[in-house]
Amino acid sequence: MPSRRGAATANPKSGEEMEPFPQPTPQIREVPATTPFVAPEELARRVGRTSLVRIGANESSFGPSPRAIEAMRDSLALTSYYGDPESFELRTALAARHGCAIDNLVVGAGIDDLLGLIVRTYAARGDVALMSHGSYATFTYHVVGYGLTLATVPPFEDGAIDVDALAAAAVERRPKIVYLANPDNPSGTLVDRDAVARLRAALPPQTLFVLDEAYADFVAPGALPPDGVDARTIRLRTFSKAHGLAGARIAYAIAAPEVIATFQKVRLHFGVSRAAQAGALASLGDPAFIAEVVAEVARGRDEYRALAARHGLRALPSHTNFVCIEVGTRAQAEAMVHGLLERGVFVRKPGAPPIDGFIRVTIGTPEERALFAEAFDAVLETLREPVR
């Protein structure tokens, strides 16, 4: 038998001649096997626990609005019907909220879904995508997954994004996409609206500006750019954070109608669940609940900062529902994450310098914050090396 290209697999039962099997595309073969985020369920299994204090994924510890829960509950009997692929009611409500047309909006199954759609439609293999080093890992995941070339600029020593370095790199590298998470994840830091405008103005004409505003609800009024988009800016918002609907998978993009029409050509039309659409619409109608969540999150940030200060550790300024707290070296921060996990507390940590010696802790309920503080103190004691 002539040799054939492709890997081979044996038939264990019959011992028959090995047969080649289909291979992924050359581009997909190049993609390494990575997982941007290991789930708390998996971490709990690894340490033999059935549940964890879940303050590692920036989920809301305050749940969805009761109105959202009610709307989702009411929708369940109709779960056998697909959700509206146009999300017409939700887009109508969002258009009113943002002062745009429904043609400026597309709804997706989370910002991760929308980021994949953006990368797929606007950047081909070998195109450059530019971001701040160590910023949101799932954007990087899509950049690698679609075979783009990743370019990064380092953030400042305090974790803040260096907008002017991004602008300079954009002029030099002429990327297809510039990605800015604002507020940033995992640092929690904010780039103010003037700096965002400066970056936008500096971008080459062919560059798409992706503004991931997942944590917008936690930002002080007036600090983010005003509503509105130009022809090459995409703003992303989600119901996963302050709205407490992460488990429902729903987010949206605001962009020029030409950009939305491009997504429309290839997006998964029936990808957003019926319950998610009902929950998001109801949640938009409960601003008082969101305001309460935001206020409690602000209290939690103060507590975490006080905890860090009590140990003489830095905490990064945060405009989100999480805080990065310094531990020491990268190894010490990893030991802290592991030590907390063994004590039943799930947190994560930034992977990239200069903040890889920090842990990233979501604002929990007062009870969760107390459990975290206790465990943090205990693990800190066990770290061999003196911190700072």
Next chain:
Amino acid sequence: MPSRRGAATANPKSGEEMEPFPQPTPQIREVPATTPFVAPEELARRVGRTSLVRIGANESSFGPSPRAIEAMRDSLALTSYYGDPESFELRTALAARHGCAIDNLVVGAGIDDLLGLIVRTYAARGDVALMSHGSYATFTYHVVGYGLTLATVPPFEDGAIDVDALAAAAVERRPKIVYLANPDNPSGTLVDRDAVARLRAALPPQTLFVLDEAYADFVAPGALPPDGVDARTIRLRTFSKAHGLAGARIAYAIAAPEVIATFQKVRLHFGVSRAAQAGALASLGDPAFIAEVVAEVARGRDEYRALAARHGLRALPSHTNFVCIEVGTRAQAEAMVHGLLERGVFVRKPGAPPIDGFIRVTIGTPEERALFAEAFDAVLETLREPVR
């Protein structure tokens, strides 16, 4: 200012010089603006109705299992937490059901989601994908969306898929993917297990065999291939049909571990909602409910066939929760769909010959079936041309 490549947009406020804006990739620019399926919500808006008798999208008129509804309801308070990206519990239950390992399984947000993942990972621009002409439109949508070359073979005159023609075309065209919906949508016809095996055996070694078994629950025991996959077959199953969870978006693929590992490298890890996972797991635990749905669907198929026979019209043999009923010419079938819609009844029709003179009607409840029969009779009267 030198001319720059790319389309231009005017700034309506300032009248400033026009500025180019970012363009989609060349491959995406080639994709036409199409929508595989217009939603019933949109159709209702077009005819000024707030609701329709919804028997056009092969959703289940019998809802989800009460156990699934209860499980989803219980999950709602935890909607602020992401669903398990590994769907560990569900995959464990599915592995037991299908006699495979959890490494043979990946869960996605519907078969449409999984089809996109398959096309993206295994076929590059210009590769050939082969299917029966007029079969499931969303596979075609992904084939076009990823820039593949679509090859088709015509079905038989009665709408049944010509497996031997597919096999011959596969040998000739050496496609990267052969897609078989079995039972087929929109025809509802079944290819028996021996013919499936014959097709599989004839495929060139580098061809991936995608077996879309969305309607498997409605097929008589023993008619589909037995559980199990080889290294180049992917079987797709969904909770959208007999399980009544279309609105929750959940389905799965069964494939070799190497194939699953490839998906794992680029899939949307947090793409399946928490409620969907809870509902699917509970639904698997209620086989009696599924058996009732399947029995009622069989009764409904008999009713639709009797309705067709009463008018001297053909109905295609169906192994699904829908039946294709002959109307006459393509134009007459289109007029029937439109006439039914004006009477508040949503059905669809196959787009491709030889069955484009048929409408495709989902098995509704007894009440929905009666409303459909009444409207069908009335619209048939209005069609100018005598039918057959």
